[in-house]
Amino acid sequence: MLEPTWPDNLRVLERGWLSSNNILLMPPEGEAGSAVLIDSGHSAHAEQTQALLAHALQGRTLGRLVNTHLHSDHCGGNALLQHHHDLTTAVPASQLTAVQRWDREALSYAATGQRCDAFRAEEPLFTGETMQWAGQSWTSLAAPGHDPHALMLWRDDVGVLVAGDALWENGFGVVFPELEGVGAFDEVAQVLDLIETLPVRWVIPGHGAAFTDVAGALQRARRRLAAHRAAPHRHARHAAKVLVKYHLMEELRQDVQTLLDWAETTPLLHSCQARAQEPGTPREFAERLLLELLEAGALRREGQVILDV
Ligand SMILES: [Zn+2]
The missing domain is CATH 1.10.10 (Arc Repressor Mutant, subunit A)
Structure with a gap:
């Protein structure tokens, strides 16, 4: 089967497993505008993220930083990028105030014992909203399960889904609410069902390379979910x-x-x-x-x- 062509003006900076992928949206060549970055990796790799980005920007400014969700491996580079770039930061709307008051409990860093450098955020991302970022239309979709606040980002014209930790090529992230006795396996299933309804050509997962075999990934994810349901312990x-x-x-x-x-x-x-x-x-x-x-x-x-x- 012929692979679909990779869309212009979209770049994935794939990282080692500790850091999430960084997805760079560039404005069309010859047109004015600033770039947008989705997810910033782990704080332990923030300097490297900044260096990779400085190179990839090719002289463009970075005007906006967006997070699919606020686990430390997805937003750990935010603080350093905010230091280097004059940008607006957009986070899932349900966590905007938690970021603004830097509530480590609400942001889960206290419970998980993980590190994340404090950053600021100004812009709420609402489910179902379509944004114009770097001349591209992106729609946010609710993706609870792995994280109750998580969003996926969907670009309809080219069939690209930024899935965060809701779908990987082989599975998905730990279903965190379940660990605290809050049922979330159903939500994982619903998000997989939602992905199936979309004409997805490329999935950019939170970790690992972008892939095109969406049906295969959904099948593997559902198998894993069934195993979790059968043996939650x-x-x-x-x-x-x-x-x-x-x-x-x-x-x-x-x-x-x-x-x-x-x-x-x-x-x-x-x-x-x-x-x-x-x-x-x-x-x-x-x-x-x-x-x-x-x-x-x-x-x-x-x-x-x-x-x-
Ligand atoms: Zn995560």
């Missing part, structure tokens, strides 16, 4: 491992006791333990997760230090 346990691995991706290396201290004081890990019906103290649970991550080769140990691989 396993989803919770998997999520706990993701949180530990993700923490090490942020830290790069950490001594075992500091890592276990972090685990002990990270509220979402406690929720995961309860949902996963895992016995023992939070520290013992974290020790088991760590052991499994080491055995799987997802982390490495040198004496008392745990290293990301």
Whole structure:
């Protein structure tokens, strides 16, 4: 099957798994206007994001920064980009005031024990709204499930869907509300159904390369969702491992006791333990997760230090 052509004036800066992809919308050549960036990666990679962007902008100014959702791997570069560019920042409307008062609880960084540099936001993104960004029409679509506030961005004229963590080539992100006992598997299913109704030619996922086999991705995502529904305790346990691995991706290396201290004081890990019906103290649970991550080769140990691989 012939791949659909990639649309002009759209560029994906694909990143390693810690950082979300950055999607750059450029105004048509020869026309005035500033560029727009969707998602800014993790704060640990902010300098690199700024460097990649400076190159990709080819002399254009960056006028707007947009976030599909506010997990730290999607908006961690916001603060630094705001420092370097005179831009407006748009976030899902339901979280605008949480950003404005920098409420780490409402923004989930307190619960997940993750880092994100404080940034400002001025513009609410409402579901169903169509925006003109860099001369392109983009419509925001609600994508709850992975994150209750998440949006996808849809460009109808070329069939491009910026899916965030609602759909990847192989699955989707952890369904965070479920970890705290709030049912969200139905919402994941509804978002997959919504994607199926759209004439999508390209999906730009939050992580990994853009892809065209939407039917295949939906099938894999639905299979994964069915597995989560059948064994929610396993989803919770998997999520706990993701949180530990993700923490090490942020830290790069950490001594075992500091890592276990972090685990002990990270509220979402406690929720995961309860949902996963895992016995023992939070520290013992974290020790088991760590052991499994080491055995799987997802982390490495040198004496008392745990290293990301
Ligand atoms: Zn996310």
